[in-house]
Amino acid sequence: MTVLEKSTRNQLDKAVQAARRAATAGADRALRALAVDQEKKPAHLTPEQSELRRRLRVRCRGLGSWQDLVRAVAYEQWHRMLFARFLAENDLLIHPEYHAPVTLEECAEIARDRGLDPWEVAAEYAAGMLPGIFQQDDPLLLLKYAPEDRAALQEILTGIPAETFRTQDALGWTYQFWQTEEKATVNKSGKKIEGADICAVTQLFTEPYMVQFLLQNTLGAWWLDRHPESPLRAEWVYYKDQVQHDFSAFPEKAGDLKILDPACGSGHFLVEAFHMLLAMRQEEGEPLEAAIAGIVRDNLHGLEIDPRCIQIAGFAVAMEAWKAGFPTDEYLPLPNLACVGLPIRAEKEEWLKLAGGDGLLEGELEKYYDLFKNADSLGSLIQIEEGGTLVPGDVLTQKLERALAKEKATGDPVAEAFGETASGVLKAVHYLRKKDFHIVVTNPPFLGYRKQIKILQDYCEQKYPHSNADLATSFFERCNSFVRPYGQYGLVTPQNWLYLTTYEILRTTYLHNQMFGTVARLGANAFETIGGSVVQVALITLANTHPKEESIFLFSDLLATKSTIEKSTELKENFKEIHQKDQLKNPDARIGLDADLSCSKTLDNFCYSAQGIGTTDNPHFVIKFWEIAEINGDWVYFQTANKTNSLIGGYHSLLRWGSEYFDYINLLKSQNRIGGGWQAGRLAWGHKGYAINVTGSKYVTIYSGCKFDTTIGVVIPREERYLAAIYRYITSTEYIDNLLKIDPTLSITEGTLIKVPFDLSYWQKVADEMGPLPEPHSDDPTQWLFKGNIAGSELPLHVAIARMLGYRWPEQPADDPADAFADQDGIVCIPPVWGERPAVELLRSILAAAYGSEWSPRKEEELLRQAGYMKNGGLEGFLRDEFFASHCKLFHHRPFIWQVWDGTKDGFSVLLNYHKLNRRTLEKLIYTYLGNNWISQQKDEVRQEKPGAERRLAAAEALQAKLEQILEGEPPYDIYVRWKPLHEQAVGWEPDLNDGVRMNIRPFMEAGVLRWKPNVKWGKDRGTDPVPNCSGTTERLNDLHFTLAEKRKARENAGRIETESQ
Known part of the structure; x- marks a missing residue:
């Protein structure tokens, strides 16, 4: 099998995608040149052009839209050229008169003599063999591209090496590459996949080694059963002669196979x-x-x-x-x-x-x-x-x-x-x-249930209820119904059906009723064109007959291999025999487990696991605890995945639960979204246990007993005496190894966490030797257990600055002495203003009080290094130039200390406590600190002709104007919260801290007045709302703006409706 080398395939990929762009642009121009997009026919068109225009308009109506017509023209024009070259490079472009192959160069010579385009001549010759593809009267092909557009396509096509067209797989690759852009567009849209979009999204050209493996162990196995001495055995490198086959129902001759x-x-x-x-x-x-x-x-x-x-x-x-x-x-x-x-x-x-x-x-x-x-x-x-x-x-x-x-x-x-x-x-x-097919082989479309349109979901639920979690596994069952009794079928499938709990009934059914031949778990990087772990597949062959008691199948686990080359090589030899009936003894009948995993006592005998809450709209219901000043009845702690391998982690979020379930639950009810999911994890709440990340690295942290999200699975011992032993086991490499054996996916279910073998006596002994676990505690200021202590914290400078601005951590003691240094209005100017002490002096006072006798210039330098500041500006330089960027990064780009400045190094710069930044505080900043003081001071210095005073004055006045625009709140300096109706949107600077920093920081970022730009986006959020929102759609759009007049009008209408209803 001659296939494309990687470099040649990459070259073809670039060429085809360039051709799609060029062909599309050329099609649009050519169609507009004929005024196909216009209702009225131009007078200058010839009768032939008028007729072609009419036919193209008819085709446009049939296709549905202008863009569909443009895409159709682009496809036909490019592929006529492409297919002609495929024929020519394989000596299959035949002259109709002389019945001999001609080259494209010869077509060009003939075209010059006849006054035609070379590709028209090539299409004319090719039409004798494939008249439907090279139709001479198709309006899409009769349309003439502009010379420069035609030349652009020809340049792309001639740039593809000739040997590309002589491989067996090039033709298939060209169509996948043509679909690349469409696939990206559909995926980005976030909409449910249907109709033509299914082709674009699921199109994935099968790797040659996969094709060969499946065919050699189905079709090839039949042939070698009939002809064991055939020389073809040596060519079929993936054929496994250890597999038990029953071909008694197959024909004797190849000609009778279907x-x-x-x-x-x-x-x-x-x-x-x-x-x-x-x-x-x-x-x-x-x-x-x-x-x-x-x-x-x-x-x-x-x-x-x-x-x-x-x-x-x-x-x-x-x-x-x-x-x-x-x-x-x-x-x-x-x-x-x-x-x-x-x-x-x-x-x-x-x-x-x-x-x-x-x-x-x-x-x-x-x-x-x-x-x-x-x-x-x-x-x-x-x-x-x-x-x-x-x-x-x-x-x-x-x-x-x-x-x-x-x-x-x-x-x-x-x-x-x-x-x-x-x-x-x-x-x-x-x-x-x-x-009645003897052999069925395929690489089916992969599409998860949630991405499917309802008609597809409903049909698969009806016909394939045990495999409908993915379109590919539904195809797995469908293939079984195409095969006659004792027939063979082989597929590229998602590998997760071999172990996910979702597919337990499917596995049990097939282990009982179908005879497995080979199972090769390929894992990530099985496809050259898809990097990483996006698609993880298995190659599976089966026979449509009941297994015997002694039936075995061959299993290969290639998860550790990193490339298609490694996988294709290991697939030739790396297999072990597994008894099929034994797989039914495995936890959840998982396929491919070792005997030791299937026979051991499992962890679920000693603990249970729980799944967390999936809110379906995290930007609405979940914030960081530091985004509000005080955790009131509307908010509860919400544990999430730990980002590091530490005892405490993921203690940084809050869930808008609401007093007596009011906010969260009642909103779900009003939107018809209520179900069991709102209280997921309830069995674990208030209990001692551990939280394990279910995606990526399986980090373990102590479970806080609070509500938690779906990024972790919580494991609760059935008896407290198991706590230490279970902890030592789930933090061991042995646990991770066993977990990967039963479920190697990036994202696993909470149930899988406890389906692994567990030797209680052994791990109790380990726990006794290692001693008891420490009490939950954290010196990390991003964790809610942190008590606000400056000395001893992981980042003392950040904590001290936050305390200086008056911030208090949730678990901070009520009588903390450092509170005496906190600024009352949450405004601390870095250059001295209004008779206040410079910010750096106030900061040193707090640090000196916190460290007592330890405080010294050397300690200050140590703290700066600890904060990552290595420049010569000292504490004031850090405060002015580095702190805010570092603060944003530390606190997940949801800063609660904001630094506003005028854009000049020696100009106005102020730190603000976001929690206290209401309308009154912003007015105080604009007109007192900035206007009456700093701007007045700069005007005095201008009169005194001090260097830089005019520049500082201009910058300060520009900053004041921008802040006034934020205060007023006209677009684009307005706050927009997508889950609120228009009459509840803020009129001017009226931030609601419950909406989160992401919503409220937008006016300041639009105005460009922050010292550093946090990574905050207002793109479309995932999912849709059940009813239209302010955008007039159900899309979760955030980057919208409404005028003050629109908001006030909405408030008037809402008040009128309320009055009328009373």
Whole structure:
């Protein structure tokens, strides 16, 4: 199998994406040049141009939008050129008169003689073999690009090396690369995935080693069972002869095999199977041409939801047939490929008339109407039942075919590509009904339940209730129904179905009823084009027959391998035998565990676990504890994941629970979002235990007993005497190793945390030797256990400055002596203003009181180094130039001390306690500290002609003007809180601390008056609201602005409605 090298593939990727951009821009310009976007036809158009314009406008209406037309033109124009070059580079571009291959250079010479474009000549020659792809009368292809746009595409195409077009996988890669931009757009939108978007989002070209592994251990295994001495054994490096097979129900000859890929994409599995079958049939002595025709006509079958993709698959199979030696001037059988994504267009009433008044039959026909109406989302998952006891199967089938036969507007894209005609939907139904394939292999679309539209969710819940967590696992079950008894099927699947609790019933069912052949857990980096751990897959082969008592399968765990090269190499040898029946003894029937893991007593005998609360809207309900001045009845502690491997961590958030459940629960009720999730973790609240991160590093911290979120799983011992032993175990490398064996995903469930072996006596002995755990305590100012102590804290300068501004930590003692130094109004100017002491002197006083006899200039230098300040500015330099940036980073970019300045090094700069920064305090800052004092002082210095005074005065007056704009609150210096109705939005500077720093800091950041820019974004938040919000949509948009007039009008209307309702 000749495939693209990584460097060549990357080059092709860049070229195709550049071509999409160039083709799209060229299409838009060409269409506008013909005034296709205008209602009125321009007078200067020729009759031919007018007719083309009319046809293009008709096509636009059929496609649905202008952008759809532009994309369609871009696709057709580029792919005509691309496919022509594929043919030419493989000597398959045949001159219609001389029946000999021509090169693109020769096409260019012929084009010059005939006064045509070279690509028109190439398309004309290619049309004899693929008339549907190279249609001579397609308005999308008749449209002429501007010379510069045509030249840009030609430059891109000629820049692709010739050898690229001679590999087996290049054709498939081109379509995935063409979809890259669309995939990114759809993913970024956050909307549910449906129809054509499914193709863009789930398109993932299967790695060659995966294709070979699955086919060699299904199709190859059958051949070597029949021909154990075949020389093909040496070529099939992934074939495993240890696997037990029963091919008694299979045919003797290769020509009688039926192979299906139900999600065939651009035909990667089909092309590889073609070459394997060709070698087999020739080994059987069949002539080359007859063997090729037989493979295309009888052996290979493919289904695909994307009509363009299925055409490319047909082209790919035909290309391989011609390259293998099938004459280009002879009839090549139509590939058995069908598009299962063609929705029907008939009206329901017309369908139901076919029932002839039979109510039972009408009900069955209505059911299938609804299915095929959504074929572009359901695709191969659609199951055609054979009828029940109420409606005979033959009657239902006859009526269904009569209804589908009327779908004349829905052509078959594969037949059209080869110049033939067929009913696309009827052809799809023919294959969807079949259950007699000997071999099914595929790489199905991966799409989680939450990303699916409701029609897809509902159908999978009905048909595939044990596998519907992902589209790919639903396909796993669907493949089983395509296979005849004793048939073989192999898939690329998400590896998590092998161990997640969600799939326990699926695993149990298949371990009881299907015979596993091979299971290879590949983990991260299995695909060259997807880095990291985005997609983690397994390769699985099974037989559609019950396992025997002694059945074994081969298992390979390649999680530790880091690249596709390593995985493809290890896949050849790195397997161990596992008894299938033993897997049913594993916790949750997890597949692939060692015997020691399945037989040991597990941790769940000694503790239970709990999942946390998922609010569905964290920006609304969750803030950091330092974002409010005092934790009142509206807020409760909310433990989250620990970012470091420390005893205490994740103690920094608050949940807006509300007194007597008022705020959080009542809001969920009003939005119809109430359910068990609001009280998730209730069994753990108030108990002693441990919190373990369920994503990333499995850090362990002491559980606080409070409410907690879904980033941690809480483990509560059933008896307190187990506390120490359990802690020593879950913080050991042995625990992590065992956890990875049963669930190697980045994100695990809380239930998995306690499904590991646990030897209580051993770990109790370890706990006794290591001594008791310390009481919960933290010197980290970002944890709510911190008591506000300056000396002994991890960052004394930050704590001292916060205390200077009057901030108090939640657990701080009431009689703390440092409170005497706190500024009362929360305004501390760094340069002295209004007769106050300079900020640096006040700070030194607090530090001196905190450290007592330890305080000295050397101690001050030590604290500056500890804070990361290595410059020569001393304490004042740190306070003026470095503190605010460091404070923002330390407190998760939700600062509670704000530094406002005028943008000059020697100008006005002030530290503000955000909690005290109400309207009155801001007015005091603007007109007293800044206006009456600093600005007056600068005016005096201007009169005295002091250096820099004019510059400082101008900067201060500009700052005052900006602060006045914030005070007034007209856009863009307004506060907007997306979960509040318009009549509750702040009018001017009226911040509500309960809304959080993110909402309230926006006017100051818009005005550019902060000393450093925190990493705060106001993009769209995840999820949607159940009812429209201020944006007029259900989208969670934050970067909106409303005028004061709009807000006051809303308040008036709200007051009027309230009055009227009384």
